[in-house]
Amino acid sequence: MFLFMLVQAMVMSFYLTSTHPGLDPEELGVLAQSLAYDGTIISYATLATALVCSSMIWTVTSRQLQSYALSYLGVLTFSRNQATYWVLWLGAVLLMLDLITVVTGRPLVAEFMQVAYSTANSKILLCIAVVIAAPIFEELLCRGFLFQGLRRSVLGGSGAVVITAAAWAIIHQQYDPFGMFSIFALGLVLGFTRWRTGSVLLTIAMHAMINLVATIQLLLFQ
Numbered sequence: 495m496f497l498f499m500l501v502q503a504m505v506m507s508f509y510l511t512s513t514h515p516g517l518d519p520e521e522l523g524v525l526a527q528s529l530a531y532d533g534t535i536i537s538y539a540t541l542a543t544a545l546v547c548s549s550m551i552w553t554v555t556s557r558q559l560q561s562y563a564l565s566y567l568g569v570l571t572f573s574r575n576q577a578t579y580w581v582l583w584l585g586a587v588l589l590m591l592d593l594i595t596v597v598t599g600r601p602l603v604a605e606f607m608q609v610a611y612s613t614a615n616s617k618i619l620l621c622i623a624v625v626i627a628a629p630i631f632e633e634l635l636c637r638g639f640l641f642q643g644l645r646r647s648v649l650g651g652s653g654a655v656v657i658t659a660a661a662w663a664i665i666h667q668q669y670d671p672f673g674m675f676s677i678f679a680l681g682l683v684l685g686f687t688r689w690r691t692g693s694v695l696l697t698i699a700m701h702a703m704i705n706l707v708a709t710i711q712l713l714l715f716q
Contacts, residue, residue: 495665501546505539531606531668533614537623544627551639567638568694577696580687584700587683588707591676598672603712606668611712621709629701636662636681637688637697645689655685680704 510522510529517525529535556563564570595602614620636658644654659681663674684697 533610540623544631572693
């Protein structure tokens, strides 16, 4: 997590100093706050952290466990029946959350997502970052590295599911409380998927589906 925040800060700093040369540190700090949801910065930062942090997770795991690293992280195949079952569960939870959103009068697309999309220099790069890069890193971290360690502790599988879902929600501070609750609920589905199937590849695919649905909603309702 420290490496994650460090890479994010470095990307932000490099981007701002290259696009706004001559600003002093205080001015750069103010500018960074105003560009927190800038789509171009989010694209670069997401791609950089996914590459660096995923590599770190793999390096640490493979050095400690060697040939068992893939199994530990859950980089395992899954059956069609497993995929169908858990994707249906995911679809049901997504539908329920969207219905609650509509009934309570909340916007279907979060404001920060609209800002990010409108300010992205490359819409395609942003989509790649959100739909591909982010799911790979976040699932390797939460449902791969953290889940397996927690599952083998006194917390067991159910505790690992809850804690990784909570951790996943907490790192999405850009959402409002209901948005974070939604992420937590989806994290429970992903956690149970990882627990029952043993495959983080399936949770990566499902996470990508979640983000793809959100992207399609953004394009339709922006």
